[in-house]
Amino acid sequence: xxxxxxxxxxxxxxxxxxxxxxxxxxxxxxxxxxxxxxxxxxxxxxxxxxxxxxxxxxxxxxxxxxxxxxxxxxxxxxxxxxxxxxxxxxxxxxxxxxxxxxxxxxxxxxxxxxxxxxxxxxxxxxxxxxxxxxxxxxxxxxxxxxxxxxxxxxxxxxxxxxxxxxxxxxxxxxxxxxxxxxxxxxxxxxxxxxxxxxxxxxxxxxxxxxxxxxxxxxxxxxxxxxxxxxxxxxxxxxxxxxxxxxxxxxxxxxxxxxxxxxxxxxxxxxxxxxxxxxxxxxxxxxxxxxxxxxxxxxxxxxxxxxxxxxxxxxxxxxxxxxxxxxxxxxxxxxxxxxxxxxxxxxxxxxxxxxxxxxxxxxxxxxxxxxxxxxxxxxxxxxxxxxxxxxxxxxxxxxxxxxxxxxxxxxxxxxxxxxxxxxxxxxxxxxxxxxxxxxxxxxxxxxxxxxxxxxxxxxxxxxxxxxxxxxxxxxxxxxxxxxxxxxxxxxxxxxxxxxxxxxxxxxxxxxxxxxxxxxxxxxxxxxxxxxxxxxxxxxxxxxxxxxxxxxxxxxxxxxxxxxx
Numbered sequence: 230x231x232x233x234x235x236x237x238x239x240x241x242x243x244x245x246x247x248x249x250x251x252x253x254x255x256x257x258x259x260x261x262x263x264x265x266x267x268x269x270x271x272x273x274x275x276x277x278x279x280x281x282x283x284x285x286x287x288x289x290x291x292x293x294x295x296x297x298x299x300x301x302x303x304x305x306x307x308x309x310x311x312x313x314x315x316x317x318x319x320x321x322x323x324x325x326x327x328x329x330x331x332x333x334x335x336x337x338x339x340x341x342x343x344x345x346x347x348x349x350x351x352x353x354x355x356x357x358x359x360x361x362x363x364x365x366x367x368x369x370x371x372x373x374x375x376x377x378x379x380x381x382x383x384x385x386x387x388x389x390x391x392x393x394x395x396x397x398x399x400x401x402x403x404x405x406x407x408x409x410x411x412x413x414x415x416x417x418x419x420x421x422x423x424x425x426x427x428x429x430x431x432x433x434x435x436x437x438x439x440x441x442x443x444x445x446x447x448x449x450x451x452x453x454x455x456x457x458x459x460x461x462x463x464x465x466x467x468x469x470x471x472x473x474x475x476x477x478x479x480x481x482x483x484x485x486x487x488x489x490x491x492x493x494x495x496x497x498x499x500x501x502x503x504x505x506x507x508x509x510x511x512x513x514x515x516x517x518x519x520x521x522x523x524x525x526x527x528x529x530x531x532x533x534x535x536x537x538x539x540x541x542x543x544x545x546x547x548x549x550x551x552x553x554x555x556x557x558x559x560x561x562x563x564x565x566x567x568x569x570x571x572x573x574x575x576x577x578x579x580x581x582x583x584x585x586x587x588x589x590x591x592x593x594x595x596x597x598x599x600x601x602x603x604x605x606x607x608x609x610x611x612x613x614x615x616x617x618x619x620x621x622x623x624x625x626x627x628x629x630x631x632x633x634x635x636x637x638x639x640x641x642x643x644x645x646x647x648x649x650x651x652x653x654x655x656x657x658x659x660x661x662x663x664x665x666x667x668x669x670x671x672x673x674x675x676x677x678x679x680x681x682x683x684x685x686x687x688x689x690x691x692x693x694x695x696x697x698x699x700x701x702x703x704x705x706x707x708x709x710x711x712x713x714x715x716x717x718x719x720x721x722x723x724x725x726x727x728x729x730x731x732x733x734x735x736x737x738x739x740x741x742x743x744x745x746x747x748x749x750x751x752x753x754x755x756x757x758x759x760x761x762x763x764x765x766x767x768x769x770x771x772x773x774x775x776x777x778x779x780x781x782x783x784x785x786x787x788x789x790x791x792x
Contacts (some may be wrong), residue, residue: 230466230507232403233399233400233401233402233403234368234400234403234406235262235266235366235397235398235399235400236262236366236369236392236396236397236398236399236400236401237262237263237265237266237392237397237398238266238269238270238401238603239366239369239370239406240263240266240330240373240392240404240505241266241267241270241274241367241402242265242270242403242406243369243370243373243374243406243408244274244301244372244373245270245271245272245274245384246406246407246408247275247299247377247408247412247413248275248298248408248410248413248414249273249274249298249299249301250273250275250298250302251274251275251276251277251301251666251670252267252274252275252276252277252301252302252303253276253277253279253284253285253286253288253289253290253292253300253301253302253303253666254276254277254279254282254285254302254303254304254330254729255278255279255280255281255282255285255303255304255305255309256278256305257304257305257306257307257309257332257394258305258306258345258605259305259306259332259334259345259394260303260304260305260332261394261597262394262397262398263330263332263392263397264305264577269568272648275669277669277694277698278694278697279662279691279694280690280691280693280694281312281661281662281688281690281691282302282304282308282309282312282313283312283313283315283316283656283658283688283779284658284661284662284688284691284694285302285303285304285313285316285480285657285662286302286313286315286316286319286329286389287315287316287319287659287662287663287666287688288300288302288662288663288665288669289301289302289316289320289327289328289329289653289665289666289667290316290319290320290323290325290327290651290665290666291625291649291663291664291666291670292668292669292670293320293325293326293327293415293645293666293670294325294646294649294667294669295623295649295667295670295671295674296671297414297415297452297627298326298413298414298670299326299327299328299377299380299381299413299415300320300325300326300327300328300666301327301328301330302316302327302328302329302330303329303330303331303332304330304332305331305332305345306327306331306332306333306334306347306349306394307344307346307347307368308345308347309331310331310333310349310352310353310391311347311348311352311637313329314332314352314353314356315656316329316387316655317329317353317356317357317358317387317389317650318355318387318653318654319653319654319656319659320386320387321356321357321358321386321387321653322386322653322654323352323385323446323473323651323652323653324384324385324446324447324450325385325386325387325415325450326377326381326385326386326387326388326415327380327386327387327388328377328380328387328388328389328708329353329357329387329388329390329536330388330389330391330392331349331353331389331390331391331392332391332392332394332397333349333362333391333392333393333394334346334393334394335393335394335395335396336364336393336395336396336694337395345678349362349391350362350390350391351549353389353391353459356387357386357388357389358379358380358385358386358388358389358659359375359376359379359380359386359388359389360382360386360388361375361389361390361391362387362390362391362392362393363390363391363392363393363396364393364396365396365399366396366397366398366399366400366401367399367400367401367402367405369392369396369401369403370401370406370407371405372390373390373408374408374409374412376388376389376390377408377409377412377413378409378412378427380412380415381411381412381414381415381416381417381418382412382415382416382417382418382467383416383537383538384537384538385415385416392684410459412493412677415450416450416451416537416555419451419554419555419557419558419559420537420554420555420556420585421493421554421555421559421562422552422553422554422558422559422562423553424555426550426552426553426559426562427559427562427563427565428566429550429568430533430535430550430552430553430563431563431567431570433507433531433533433549433550434464434466434507434509434533435464435572436507437506437507437531437575437577438506438750439504439505439506439507439577439578440466440505440506440507440508440509440577441466441468441469441486441501441502441504441505441507441508441509442457442460442461442466442467442468442469442509442511442521443468443469443470443471443474443489443502443508443509443510443511443513443515444457444468444469444470444471444474444478444511444512444513445470445471445473445474445511445512445513445514445519446471446473446474446512446513447474447511447512447513447529447536447556448474448477448511448512448556449476449477449512449539449644449645449646450473450512450556451512451537451555451557452557453511453512453555453556453557453560454476454477454478454560454644455644456458456556456557456560456561456563456564457477457478457511457560457774458478458484458565458644459560459564460481460560460564460567461478461482461484461579462482462483462484463564463567463572463573464567464576464577464579464581465484465576465577465578466484466509466576466577466579467484467486467501467577467579467580467582467583468482468484468485468486468497468579469486469487469488469489469501469502470486470487470488470489470515471488471489471516471518471519471652472488472490472492472518472519472632472636472650472652473492473650474488474512474513475488475636475641475648475653476641476643476644476645476646476647476746477511477644478644479641479642479643479644479787480639480640480641480782481640481642482641483579483580483583483584483646484579484580484583485583486498486501486583486586486587487587487590487637489501489519489637489639490502490519490520490521490788491517491518491521491522491786491787491788492518492633492636492786492788493630493632493633493635493636493645493786493787494521494636494637494638494786494788495590495639495786497586497587497589497590498586498590499521499525499788500586501583501586502520502526502529503524503525505526505528505530505773506531507530507531507532508526508530508531508532508533509533509534509535510532510533510534510535510536511535511536511556511560512535512536512537512547512556513536513543514536514541514544515534515545515546516545518652519547521705521757521788522530522660523545526546528599530546530550531548531549532546532547532549532551533548533550533551533552533712533778534546534548534551534552535552535554535556535559535560536551536552536553536556537553537554537555537556538553539551539553547707568591571746575630578710580688582728586791590637591638593645594608594612594637594638595612597609597784598611598638599612600614600754601754601755602754602778603752603753603754603776604709604752604777604778604779605752605754605775605776605777605778606754606777606783607630607631607634607707607755607777607778607783607785608634608638608784609754610634610640610705610707610757610761611634611635611638611639611763611778612774613757613758614639614677614761615638615639615640616758617761617762617765618675618677618765619674619675620643621642621643621647621673621674621675621716622633622647622673622674622675622676622677623649623667623668623674623675623676623677623681624639624647624648624649624677624678625649625650625659625660625663625664625667625676625677625678625679626648626649626650626660626662626678626679627650627651627657627658627659627660627679627680627681627684628650628652628656628657628659628682628714629657629681629683629684629707629712629713629714630682630707630709630714630780630785631679631680631681631705631707632652632679632683633785633786633787634785634786635648635679635752636648636650636786637786638786642757647674649663649667651663656687657680657681657683657684657687658684658687659675659684660678660679660680660684660693661678661680661684661687661688661689661691661692661704662686662688663678664676664677664678664695664700664702664704665691665694665695665698665700668698668700668701669698669700673767675701675703676700676701676702676703677702677703677704677705677765678702678703678704678705679703679705679707680705680706680707680711681706681707681708681709681710681713682707682708682709682710682737683711683713683732685706685735685737686735689737689740689741689744692740692741692744692745692746692770692772693744693745695746695770696744696745696746696769696770697742699756699769699770700769700770701768701769701770702770702771703761703764703765703770703771703772703773704741704746704770704771704772704773705761705772705773705775706737706772706773706774706775707775707777708734708735708737708774708775708776708777708781709776709777709778709780710731710732710733710734711730711731711732711733711779712730712732713779713780714780715730715779716730716731716779716780716781717779717780717781717783717785717787717790718789718790719781719792720781721790722789725781736750736774736775737750737772737774738750738772738774741772741774745770746770746771746772747764747767747769747770747771747772747773748770748771748773748774749763749764749771749773749774750773750774750775750776751773751774751775751776752776757775760773761773
């Protein structure tokens with residue numbers, strides 16, 4: 230092994246072998262050899278220095294969502310390892326491939342109370358699909374291959390690798406630096422449904438009177454949008470989605486109902502959930518939000534469930550038929566069965582029902598969207614962006630104020646992952662950071678990040694990272710000077726007994742300007758469209774701070790507030 234690499238060089242070589250192009254992270258003492266290796270051997274890998282490890286994993290998460298390649302985030306031992314946790318659990322629960330790399334104290338000092346010691350294996354195990362702190366340099370190539378295999382196969386998710394300081398200097402055989410190219414993207418090694426499953430699914434669907442397809446994020450992750458559109462339109466079946474499932478169909482598709490459930494759904498779309506005699510879940514776990522805490526489908530409703538993870542089938546509802554396999558392969562098989570039957574004519578009247586639902590939903594929305602009230606209504610912001618954003622814009626939203634409005638009313642022109650929000654764990658501070666990962670992953674798309682002012686305070690330090698990158702991102706802050714989701718919940722659930730949810734109004738445009746971001750503050754509805762248009766067409770990072778109607782006074786599409 231006279232030409233041996235050291236452990237840090239081997240790690241960089243393995244990342245390159247897996248096609249990694251961007252790494253998001255933050256430096257630390259235990260990462261010195263790793264950084265030196267990236268400097269010397271990183272080649273075409275771009276390291277993006279962030280201001281917080283949480284932000285690094287959010288960037289990696291959004292990067293994975295728009296590229297279909299594993300996102301990579303890194304940080305040092307101790308506090309760095311603990312800060313990386315939120316992004317890893319979001320990626321795992323949302324089924325996106327993200328690799329968290331944390332350097333660690335030396336193996337030789339374990340148990341001797343060194344600075345920043347923490348059991349990284351125990352720390353990371355609950356939030357990842359696969360996790361390993363490496364204890365010998367010779368294991369590095371094999372462990373990296375295992376991490377990528379775990380992230381990209383089956384139900385994709387997050388992995389963690391710990392790299393102790395001392396083994397970063399130990400030798401590794403260069404001949405072991407290789408990768409399976411399949412694992413550079415996800416999902417890899419797709420598996421089709423078992424024989425007969427597609428035929429049984431077709432029989433079940435055709436036996437229904439009012440079927441409804443409900444799509445989760447799995448359809449977009451699998452790239453099954455074209456097969457879904459073919460199935461829905463040939464049988465005239467309406468298609469609803471969870472928030473994560475947005476993009477399964479373009480909103481202009483005649484079968485596209487929109488989002489259903491307790492967040493982002495409306496009374497009109499909920500009618501279709503309640504009326505369905507057969508609900509076909511596709512890449513959707515039928516969790517609490519999409520089903521409004523299992524309010525519908527009703528007990529006794531027929532359920533057909535497509536998913537690549539057999540654990541979700543039958544977890545919440547007795548299931549008449551489970552179809553386990555990659556969504557794109559499974560839907561292709563269903564379409565092939567229908568081809569063989571010669572079944573292509575309209576069957577269920579979905580387009581007519583969807584048109585009625587949308588007409589009533591948007592008639593109510595448009596009344597609010599045209600309001601001249603101040604503070605500015607969120608509906609007016611959504612309607613304005615519907616008019617002025619390019620078709621291929623990428624919107625990244627925090628789970629707070631902006632999420633239900635955009636999930637309910639934004640009209641996505643194309644299928645695919647063009648709307649991103651962290652629905653699994655709902656941490657604030659996501660969109661400001663994640664938008665940079667989305668921009669690096671899809672730089673030709675106009676990226677827009679939406680957030681409340683509470684969320685802005687979590688990660689506004691990353692505006693420096695974004696200006697340093699020169700990213701063409703527009704940030705829109707819904708400013709109502711409180712943690713709006715909780716205040717609205719106190720209004721609905723606690724009789725408007727408000728406690729500790731309000732904070733001082735901040736001039737976010739001034740804060741952004743101090744970081745070098747071109748910024749505007751809007752209070753008059755008459756100024757909104759002109760200002761947003763200027764911000765979106767201005768090159769480089771921009772921010773618009775909009776003084777917005779508080780959620781507790783609004784008509785947000787959240788079922789528990791509207792009862």
